[in-house]
Amino acid sequence: MVRWAVTPAGSDTTPAGDTAPRDQGSLVALARATLDGNWEHDHTVPSRTLYPHQWSWDSAFVAIGWAHLRPDRAWTELTSLFDAQWRDGRVPHIVFNPAVADSAYFPGPRFWASATVEGAPATATSGLVQPPVHALAAWHAYRRAPSEYARAALGRLYPRLVAQQRYLTTRRDVGGAGLASIVHPWESGLDNSPAWDDPLAAVPAEAAVLRAYRRRDIVHAAAAHRPTDLDYARYVAIVTAYRAANYRDDDLIDRHPFLVECPLFNAALGAAESALAHIAEEIGADPGPHRQRAARITTALVDRLYDPTTGTFHPRDLRTGRLTPARTVLGLTPLILPDLPPRQVEAILVEAGSPRFGLAERMARPLPSHDRTAADFEPLRYWRGPSWMNINWLVRRGLLAHGQPRLAVGLGTSMVELAATAGCHEYFHPDTGAGLGSPAFSWTAALLLDTLTEDQGRAPC
């Protein structure tokens, strides 16, 4: 029997090794307890302390975990998120729970003021989006636990997923080349990544702006792990600009201070079309247009974001027209595209296997979020070095999709051992494996379950 060492759910920043061993069953129980503890009537909060509302891409990953335990909750989770979809098709990055005080999270519902915007739902939401991993997650959850009930839920979700794609591929194609632009680092999901340093530095803001607000994140997490006050001032400035235009997307190129084509966001966009093709086939719709769109997005991603001189993918800053230089884990994520050309697959495997990321058939720790050899690698700070379960899970799916089962086993084993040793933390020290951030984090539990209970070498859905 596999034995793992885990800490009890709810403990904080426990160093690796300082724990009692547990078997696989106890690890499943830990994941279940984490998800159950974060379940909130029709959705799962990422964390009770730091993130007490519903987050968009968190819900997608969490649905995959629920598919193993309570498939009904997987579909409730996705349905409640899409109930807050805007009339233009955008799926908001936060859906606020009206029962939670405005002051519990910054920026809260009053700041976003979605109720004043035409086309926004009755429930308060943010006006931004996150990587569109929902079709991928819905298809994966369905394959994990197929049933008549699940097929009906998938059928109801399908037109909403299509509307989400339509929004991103039309209104957000600011560069006009077939990719979606993000309008805020929060839309990337990797908010504080070094990938955003250059475009963010060009956004005018002063840390003093934050005197008017109260950051809640540094009440619950160490300030040294989180973005700086100046970063937050810029985050606020970008939202303020978008909100002033009622979150409209026309003429963004002429007026918006942050516009970037992100490799992960667009890889998710393309992978969503491939997943929608599967879903369409399953529910009796036409998969053809989805396949064509998936191929177009993959081609555009390679043309626009692959740099043959570095051999990896980089975000493109539409304000300068240039690729941003940092070699972050974002560069590896196009591997989730099933039709990524062999040349780019090979380049990603080389980059992932280099000392920058350390992918191997036997690896001590999962992939870090940033190049380990870079001068600005920070093992403790949010998205600037620590390992995250969701990014590793995505790269692992890509390895399986591109016929690399042994590397997928190596990565999967390191992921399970990490969570087994430190618990279901939000993120992890990339060298010591110590748990960081929220100690009971939903997507860590969900993806731990998925990785743990899967036949590691099996081809992907």
Ligand code: 9WN
């Ligand atoms: C802002 C909820 C979210 C994740 C993001 C992660 C973090 C929020 C924050 O938490 O972002 O959206 O307050 O820092 O970066 O990926 O979805 O878990």
